[in-house]
Structure formats: structure tokens, C-alpha cells
Amino acid sequence: MSLWEASLSWLRGLLFKQEMELSLMGLQNAGKTALINAVDNVGYSEDLDPTIGFHMREVTKRNVIFKLWDGSGQSGFRSFWEGFCRDNPAIVYVVDAADLDNLFISKKELHKLLSKTSLNGIPLLVLGNKMDEPGALSKDAFTEEMGLQLLSDREVCCFMISCKNYTNIDQVDFAVRTLTILTSETWSLHHDNILSDK
Numbered sequence: 001m002s003l004w005e006a007s008l009s010w011l012r013g014l015l016f017k018q019e020m021e022l023s024l025m026g027l028q029n030a031g032k033t034a035l036i037n038a039v040d041n042v043g044y045s046e047d048l049d050p051t052i053g054f055h056m057r058e059v060t061k062r063n064v065i066f067k068l069w070d071g072s073g074q075s076g077f078r079s080f081w082e083g084f085c086r087d088n089p090a091i092v093y094v095v096d097a098a099d100l101d102n103l104f105i106s107k108k109e110l111h112k113l114l115s116k117t118s119l120n121g122i123p124l125l126v127l128g129n130k131m132d133e134p135g136a137l138s139k140d141a142f143t144e145e146m147g148l149q150l151l152s153d154r155e156v157c158c159f160m161i162s163c164k165n166y167t168n169i170d171q172v173d174f175a176v177r178t179l180t181i182l183t184s185e186t187w188s189l190h191h192d193n194i195l196s197d198k
């Protein structure tokens with residue numbers, strides 16, 4: 001996208017409500033449902049039921065209506081991840097950064113997902129969750145363990161977050177907006193001007 005197109009898209013973003021569909025992927029227990037709850041300000045819960053299948057949640061943040069697919073991380077559902085990410089402007093991958101036993105599987109599943117040609121070039125946001133836990137990795141160690149430094153074929157952004165303490169949850173919204181400016185032709189405009197929302 002040229003600089004002119006990027007500026008135009010930024011301006012459009014200021015003036016119009018936009019709709020963005022995103023899918024949250026990652027192993028079971030990573031905190032995907034907890035993240036959607038945090039972004040939606042519904043509060044934190046210790047006992048969330050595992051997600052079975054895929055559920056859509058709509059969350060409006062300023063001028064963007066996010067349609068968030070909350071996917072199951074269980075092994076039987078992982079083959080469906082590609083289909084859910086395919087037409088998204090960004091891939092959001094959530095990892096339990098304190099669960100060192102499952103980090104390798106999470107890395108393997110992420111790299112397997114990214115190897116799909118249908119997902120070529122789609123920007124990636126990796127979120128290391130549960131940084132409130134004493135055993136959680138630092139960002140540097142997490143980046144290394146997840147092999148993120150090996151990814152050179154797309155924009156990659158990584159944050160350490162805690163859905164429990166709401167740490168860096170605002171950064172998620174910001175990162176998604178920044179990453180997707182690069183692919184903003186995939187955004188669909190809603191024709192109600194936000195200036196008239198007041």
C-alpha cells in the first residue's frame with residue numbers, strides 16, 4: 001500500500017465506523033475467552049468453561065466494531081483455525097506464557113498455521129498471557145521460545161498481557177489497529193459517520 005493510500009485509510013478510520021473481523025487462536029487454556037471478556041470490559045473470571053467450537057462476539061471500541069471469533073484451542077478443533085483466519089486482516093494468537101510445559105506445542109501449532117499459503121502475509125499479533133503469574137516468561141524469553149524472530153515474511157507484533165490484571169489490554173486494541181492499517185483494504189466501511197454519533 002502506498003503512503004497516500006495508508007493516509008487515506010487512516011483518515012477514513014477517523015471519520016467512519018468500521019467493522020473488523022478477527023479470530024483468536026491458541027491452545028486451550030491460553031486465555032482467549034478471558035481476553036475477549038477483558039476487551040469487552042465484562043470482568044475477569046477464574047472459572048471459565050472451555051470453548052467448544054467457535055463463537056462470535058461483537059465488541060465496539062471507539063469507531064471500530066470488532067467481530068471476534070473465539071475459537072476452541074483443543075486439538076480436535078485446531079485444523080479449523082486456518083479457515084477462521086483466512087480472510088482476517090490480522091491473526092491474533094494467544095499463549096499462556098506461564099505454562100512452560102505447553103509452550104513448545106503452542107509454538108509448533110503457530111508455525112504450522114503460518115505455513116498455510118492462504119495466510120501468507122497476514123500480520124500477526126502474538127500475546128503472551130498470564131504475565132501476572134510468577135513463572136511467566138519475560139518478553140525476550142517468550143519471543144525466543146515462540147520462534148518469533150524467525151518470522152520475516154509478515155508484520156509481527158508481540159505483547160505480554162494479563163487478562164486477570166488488565167495489563168496491556170489497551171495495547172491489544174492499538175496493536176490491531178496499527179497492524180491492520182497495512183492491510184486496510186480488507187476493512188469494510190460502515191456508512192454512519194462517527195461525528196453524527198454524538
Ligand SMILES: Nc1nc2c(ncn2[C@@H]2O[C@H](COP(=O)(O)OP(=O)(O)OP(=O)(O)O)[C@@H](O)[C@H]2O)c(=O)[nH]1
Pocket residue numbers: 026027028029030031032033034035045046047048049050051052071072073074129130131132133161162163164165
Ligand atoms: N493467572 C491468570 N489466569 C488467566 C488469565 N487469563 C485467563 N486465565 C485463566 O486461564 C483459564 C483459561 O482461560 P480461557 O479464557 O477459558 O482460555 P481459552 O484460551 O479460551 O481456552 P479454550 O476455550 O479451552 O480454548 C481460566 O481459568 C482463566 O481464568 C490471566 O491473565 N492470568
Ligand SMILES: [Mg+2]
Pocket residue numbers: 032033034049050051070071072
Ligand atoms: Mg475459550
